[in-house]
Amino acid sequence: MQPVNLRKWKLRAEHLQQEQIESLGKELDIQGLTAQVLTLRGVTTQEQGAEFLRANLSALPDPDSLPDMSIACARLEQALNRGEKIAVHGDYDVDGITGCTLLVETLRALGGHVEYHIPLRLTDGYGLSAAAIQHAAEQGCAIILSVDCGVSAQVEAELASELGLDLIVTDHHQPPDQLPPCHALINPQLIDEDSPWKDLSGVGVAFFLLIGLRRRLRENGYFTTRSEPDLRQGLDLVALGTIADIVPLKGINRLLVRCGLQLLEAGTRPGIKALKRVADVKKVSSGVVGFRLAPRLNAAGRLEDASLGVKLLLGDDPQDIEPLAEMLDEFNRDRQKIEQQTLLEAISQVEQLAQPDAYSLVLSSPNWHSGVIGIVASRLVERYHRPTVLIALEDGLGKGSARSIAGFHLYQALSKSSGPLVGFGGHAMAAGLSIAEANLPDFKIAFEAAARSQLSAADLLPVLYHDGEMSLSTFNLAGLKELETLNPYGAGNPQPTFISRNCQVNSPRVLADKHLKFDVEQQGCRLNCIAFGQAEKFEQLHGAIDLLYRPQINQWRGVESMQLQVIDFRETGRGDDD
Numbered sequence: 001m002q003p004v005n006l007r008k009w010k011l012r013a014e015h016l017q018q019e020q021i022e023s024l025g026k027e028l029d030i031q032g033l034t035a036q037v038l039t040l041r042g043v044t045t046q047e048q049g050a051e052f053l054r055a056n057l058s059a060l061p062d063p064d065s066l067p068d069m070s071i072a073c074a075r076l077e078q079a080l081n082r083g084e085k086i087a088v089h090g091d092y093d094v095d096g097i098t099g100c101t102l103l104v105e106t107l108r109a110l111g112g113h114v115e116y117h118i119p120l121r122l123t124d125g126y127g128l129s130a131a132a133i134q135h136a137a138e139q140g141c142a143i144i145l146s147v148d149c150g151v152s153a154q155v156e157a158e159l160a161s162e163l164g165l166d167l168i169v170t171d172h173h174q175p176p177d178q179l180p181p182c183h184a185l186i187n188p189q190l191i192d193e194d195s196p197w198k199d200l201s202g203v204g205v206a207f208f209l210l211i212g213l214r215r216r217l218r219e220n221g222y223f224t225t226r227s228e229p230d231l232r233q234g235l236d237l238v239a240l241g242t243i244a245d246i247v248p249l250k251g252i253n254r255l256l257v258r259c260g261l262q263l264l265e266a267g268t269r270p271g272i273k274a275l276k277r278v279a280d281v282k283k284v285s286s287g288v289v290g291f292r293l294a295p296r297l298n299a300a301g302r303l304e305d306a307s308l309g310v311k312l313l314l315g316d317d318p319q320d321i322e323p324l325a326e327m328l329d330e331f332n333r334d335r336q337k338i339e340q341q342t343l344l345e346a347i348s349q350v351e352q353l354a355q356p357d358a359y360s361l362v363l364s365s366p367n368w369h370s371g372v373i374g375i376v377a378s379r380l381v382e383r384y385h386r387p388t389v390l391i392a393l394e395d396g397l398g399k400g401s402a403r404s405i406a407g408f409h410l411y412q413a414l415s416k417s418s419g420p421l422v423g424f425g426g427h428a429m430a431a432g433l434s435i436a437e438a439n440l441p442d443f444k445i446a447f448e449a450a451a452r453s454q455l456s457a458a459d460l461l462p463v464l465y466h467d468g469e470m471s472l473s474t475f476n477l478a479g480l481k482e483l484e485t486l487n488p489y490g491a492g493n494p495q496p497t498f499i500s501r502n503c504q505v506n507s508p509r510v511l512a513d514k515h516l517k518f519d520v521e522q523q524g525c526r527l528n529c530i531a532f533g534q535a536e537k538f539e540q541l542h543g544a545i546d547l548l549y550r551p552q553i554n555q556w557r558g559v560e561s562m563q564l565q566v567i568d569f570r571e572t573g574r575g576d577d578d
Contacts, residue, residue: 001356004385007462012040034482037467037496063212072168072184073213084142088116091148092301094294097309098241099147099203102234106210109229118307128153137163148202151175152425157182170205174411199248203241236263243286244294248492257488271312274325286488299331302371339372360451362444364391374401385462400433407459417446470498472525480553501546502572508541531566544572
């Protein structure tokens with residue numbers, strides 16, 4: 001199978017509604033370029049635009065509209081009043097790490113007796129740990145409070161009940177047909193499809209649990225003799241986990257992340273400050289969180305013990321925090337090396353496939369580290385544009401991570417092909433699974449059948465979406481600065497992207513053996529371009545080309561200039577666009 005090189009460029013909506021764009025621009029007093037970008041993201045009314053651009057935390061919905069919220073808050077209030085011990089059980093990714101940190105520090109600030117557990121990826125596996133539940137009972141805990149896991153923990157929930165523990169599950173993953181028996185189960189996936197809660201991350205669910213709990217305590221006079229915590233101070237954790245989990249940055253998530261990024265930029269949390277230092281972060285954005293900060297927290301869970309991340313985020317002593325941050329940075333470098341080797345081995349397997357026209361990829365090896373296969377699966381999706389499952393084998397058993405493409409609901413596909421699996425769970429675009437090595441051939445057949453039933457050949461061609469065709473002369477610094485008010489960018493709110501045609505290439509060159517740098521000129525307007533990771537396309541960079549790009553403001557030695565970050569390019573007239 002060969003990498004996919006051709007990409008289709010497509011407008012984000014069926015048509016540009018010029019009257020709607022002009023009306024929105026006037027109502028919000030914004031430029032036409034910004035109004036066009038908003039309209040293509042479904043923001044079409046003055047009310048929607050004002051909410052998108054200017055909403056504050058007072059606009060957050062009532063947490064009691066989440067299922068079992070009032071039940072969970074009542075039990076936690078009881079535990080605080082009685083002095084009962086609470087065990088918080090997180091997960092080993094950034095969402096689980098930040099969610100665990102948020103619950104532990106806030107419940108302790110409320111006077112709670114709280115301990116925590118993060119499972120080890122390599123030994124405990126995903127989800128609630130039976131050993132952790134047993135340990136909590138032995139330590140005299142009355143409540144186990146999960147974050148970012150638990151909705152599929154049928155057996156573990158039964159164990160907690162047998163041991164006399166009240167289990168409160170907070171999760172955001174797809175629920176199975178049979179829900180675990182527990183005291184309360186808060187999961188936004190259990191409510192209507194059109195609810196504002198559907199896209200919450202695990203740490204987001206935890207944040208609303210704390211809002212609901214604080215309100216209940218306030219109403220019942222709990223803070224008469226003690227100070228009330230400011231929950232806004234935990235929004236740095238919410239932003240970290242939400243961005244890292246790649247949930248859509250719109251609605252509630254967008255508001256939480258926008259506020260949280262301000263705290264991350266300030267770096268008032270000692271652990272965040274240390275993490276920014278080792279990652280050489282000067283200015284925080286959603287991209288910086290996703291590609292610089294989150295990977296270092298994730299690396300602990302991938303290679304060692306994710307509780308190190310919790311310890312870093314909870315810590316306040318520089319003598320403890322600085323070595324921890326250095327350790328996470330070293331883990332991240334090790335992770336990158338292991339990831340690269342795994343990627344090369346996986347590519348070699350793909351190139352030797354007996355079925356080069358497969359609609360899916362299921363690859364396995366005893367040489368692979370289960371902590372990096374999810375990242376490598378994402379790289380393979382980028383390269384081949386196929387739903388991909390990578391499985392690390394050990395002693396006849398396999399742990400798998402799966403990543404998907406648009407139009408292929410991964411969780412549903414695994415449900416249809418689950419016969420050979422020991423277990424699975426996840427979302428539409430990402431999932432995990434376990435399988436006996438002997439069942440791999442049957443799973444490959446079943447998963448390929450699921451892929452062919454959901455996808456067409458056209459779906460296997462990647463689509464790059466854009467916000468319209470523009471002349472290069474359209475852009476100016478003031479307009480780009482206004483576009484920046486649409487931050488934070490991420491899943492569900494992508495960075496504005498445009499196309500320009502018939503641009504003349506000037507001064508092309510390769511940077512660091514990986515990137516392309518060149519100028520383009522169109523009707524007398526000349527702009528600088530950077531194309532990251534596209535050095536192999538240098539020979540195509542001549543004559544007149546069409547560009548798909550993100551306009552940016554580049555700052556160098558105090559001088560601001562416009563720059564195009566090129567996502568794709570091709571010879572003028574050679575495209576297949578919608």
